[in-house]
Amino acid sequence: MARRNDHPGEQAAQDPIRLLAIRDTPLSVDEVFTAVGDDAAGGTALFVGTVRSHDGGADVEKLGYSCHPTAEAEMRRIAERVAAQFPVRAMAAVHRVGDLAVGDLAVVVAVSCPHRGEAFEACRKLIDDLKHEVPIWKHQTFSDGTEEWVGAC
16 A cells, blocks of 8 residues: 555644743753654654763863843744754754753754654754754863853754
8 A cells, every 4th residue: 555645644733843942940851752742743853962071072060051032033943944844743942051060951852753764854953953053152161170162052
C-alpha cells in the first residue's frame, strides 16, 4: 500500500510553536518534551545544552547568560522560519539566563514531525539558528581568573 503524503498528519500543524521562553529559573526537559507531544508525530528530536566544565582548553569556574530584551521575539522569528521549512507538528525552545553551574541545563529544544529524519533536521536547524541569531551572551570565568564573553547562545 502506498503512503499518502496528502494526509493531514503528514503536513505541518497550523500553529506548531507550543513553547518559547527565556527563563531565569531551572529548565525542565520533561516540560519541553511534553509540549511537543502530537499524535500525528512519528518522530521527536530533543536537544539539551548543558554547562560544561571546560572551554577552549581552560577550566570553567562559573558562567552566566544575559540577553537583549528582543531575544524572545527573535526566538519566535527563528521558530516560525524553521516551522515553514519542515512539516513541524510541534516545536518548543527554552533558554536559561542568569548564573549557572557546571551541569545545569542552558537550553532545551524539541521538534516533532511526521517522520524522524524531518524531526532531526528541524531540531538541528532550530538549535543552530538560535545559537547564531538570538541575542543571548555567555560570560565565562575560568579557574585561572580570566574571563570571556561569547556572543549569542
